[in-house]
Amino acid sequence: MMSTFFIPLPFLPSHILLDFFLQFLIDSLQMAKxxxxxxxxxxxxxxxxxxxxxxxxxxQQNLTVSPIERQEDEVFFPFPEIKVQKRASYPWESKRIGAxxxxxxxxxxCRGNVLxxxxxxxxYKKLVYHLDCGGIERHSLPIKDGRxxxxxxxxxxxxxxxxxxxxxxxxTCGHRCPAHNLYSDASKGARSSKHLIxxxxxxxxxxxxxxxxxxxxxxxxxxxxxxxRSNRFSNGAxxxxxxxxxxxxxxxxHEGRDFDNDHPYPYLSLQALFDRESRxxxxxxxxxAYNGYLKN
Ligand SMILES: [Zn+2]
Numbered sequence: 001m002m003s004t005f006f007i008p009l010p011f012l013p014s015h016i017l018l019d020f021f022l023q024f025l026i027d028s029l030q031m032a033k034x035x036x037x038x039x040x041x042x043x044x045x046x047x048x049x050x051x052x053x054x055x056x057x058x059x060q061q062n063l064t065v066s067p068i069e070r071q072e073d074e075v076f077f078p079f080p081e082i083k084v085q086k087r088a089s090y091p092w093e094s095k096r097i098g099a100x101x102x103x104x105x106x107x108x109x110c111r112g113n114v115l116x117x118x119x120x121x122x123x124y125k126k127l128v129y130h131l132d133c134g135g136i137e138r139h140s141l142p143i144k145d146g147r148x149x150x151x152x153x154x155x156x157x158x159x160x161x162x163x164x165x166x167x168x169x170x171x172t173c174g175h176r177c178p179a180h181n182l183y184s185d186a187s188k189g190a191r192s193s194k195h196l197i198x199x200x201x202x203x204x205x206x207x208x209x210x211x212x213x214x215x216x217x218x219x220x221x222x223x224x225x226x227x228x229r230s231n232r233f234s235n236g237a238x239x240x241x242x243x244x245x246x247x248x249x250x251x252x253x254h255e256g257r258d259f260d261n262d263h264p265y266p267y268l269s270l271q272a273l274f275d276r277e278s279r280x281x282x283x284x285x286x287x288x289a290y291n292g293y294l295k296n
């Protein structure tokens with residue numbers, strides 16, 4: 001049998017009582033600390049979710065939708081005035097060189113015209129009538145890689161002449177379609193002319209009508225070298241000037257006359273011999289000449 005022995009508190013020694021009291025105090029404090037911590041934690045956890053959902057509810061209850069109405073002249077923030085700045089054009093973009101229009105492939109279009117009277121030609125030992133072509137409304141320039149094409153060196157050189165002399169280059173014959181080529185010059189040699197493929201141009205320069213050799217000098221200056229001379233590019237009296245890229249032929253006022261060059265001046269003919277882009281010699285091509293352009 002266990003027997004419990006109680007000693008009444010007032011009869012315990014004083015130091016034991018103090019220990020007991022202190023221990024009790026420490027335990028109580030620790031317990032209180034835990035309770036406070038738990039309370040803070042539960043408040044924090046409970047508030048965040050609850051408060052948010054409550055806020056959402058309140059916001060939805062208070063939500064009123066009304067369209068924004070604004071007067072025509074009502075401006076909250078004034079716009080700064082927009083100034084269009086024009087970019088300075090690059091030299092190659094300019095439409096003019098000095099006082100003259102920049103030469104483009106448009107200047108090379110066929111000069112044929114339906115209003116030109118028919119001419120008589122000998123064909124298969126018969127005398128037949130031949131009509132001029134319909135001109136630029138009826139056909140395009142030679143087509144290369146899906147685009148109208150004139151050998152760029154011709155365009156560049158003519159622009160160079162305009163730039164250096166300050167005078168206008170007058171193109172008398174650029175591209176010729178087969179119909180206009182025959183109309184303009186029915187000679188046998190003309191049938192394989194590079195005019196048909198956009199590789200030749202006839203021109204003279206305003207102010208230099210009687211001095212075409214000055215223009216040849218301008219071109220020599222451009223290449224920084226003198227040209228070689230040969231008679232194989234024309235049947236004219238003056239041997240042509242040529243290098244790898246171009247041949248220049250001078251026709252005096254009594255030479256090289258055809259329908260397009262029916263004027264009183266000597267003129268120059270510039271023929272492309274080498275194409276820098278494709279790095280190939282420019283040769284006459286029958287298929288290209290007679291089918292390599294669009295017509296309607
Ligand atoms: Zn034509």
